[in-house]
Amino acid sequence: MTQVPKSRELSSPERLQAFTDAVVAIALTLLILPLMESVGELADHQGTTAQWLEEEQYAVLGFVLSFVLIAVFWVQHHKLFRSVKHVDPGLLWLTVAWMFTIVVMPVATSLSTQMASDWAQPLVYIGTLFATSLVLLLARTYLRSHPDLHAMDEAEAVSGIRASGIVSALFLASLILSLVIPGAGNWPLLLMLLSEPLQRLDRRWVRRTSTPRPPHDSP
Numbered sequence: 001m002t003q004v005p006k007s008r009e010l011s012s013p014e015r016l017q018a019f020t021d022a023v024v025a026i027a028l029t030l031l032i033l034p035l036m037e038s039v040g041e042l043a044d045h046q047g048t049t050a051q052w053l054e055e056e057q058y059a060v061l062g063f064v065l066s067f068v069l070i071a072v073f074w075v076q077h078h079k080l081f082r083s084v085k086h087v088d089p090g091l092l093w094l095t096v097a098w099m100f101t102i103v104v105m106p107v108a109t110s111l112s113t114q115m116a117s118d119w120a121q122p123l124v125y126i127g128t129l130f131a132t133s134l135v136l137l138l139a140r141t142y143l144r145s146h147p148d149l150h151a152m153d154e155a156e157a158v159s160g161i162r163a164s165g166i167v168s169a170l171f172l173a174s175l176i177l178s179l180v181i182p183g184a185g186n187w188p189l190l191l192m193l194l195s196e197p198l199q200r201l202d203r204r205w206v207r208r209t210s211t212p213r214p215p216h217d218s219p
Contacts, residue, residue: 030106062113122178
């Protein structure tokens, strides 16, 4: 079994993962706070539930979207850390950077749903999502170059990097579209629906190119 040098070994990955889980849980909880405040404000003016749903429909949609995206990011991060056996400073700080992008999401969501629309909204919202996916891609790349930190084989590590690369590329494309098309807002995020089909195509292409071809018979 490969031993990690004592100078690089830190706390167990379980402890870091538990801390990450807590940060994600707090971020998910913070997403709902603006909606809770709006309920209280409308209640003070004798508003109705139907009125609240009408006035806050975009805020509700923004909450649902951000909740789902953070949950998906957490699932991917959790799957990655199931193979991590040791944590060194590089992986630790990449994880801290990933958590930073997660805690920014409630702010980005509020800016996107409560402020007047402008060019900076998609820059902040989609840009935060791109940063989250990019840091996860960097973490996968870092782990591949440090095989003593994880239990993945080469094929699994490369497959994860390729999948994360597709996700980051789609977020980047969404960000660019939102900036070059005035009024597009966050609608370019619909590109993310291509993520799974593109990953399936990529896996199919890898299998096809990696399968050895039978030798041709000599004449």
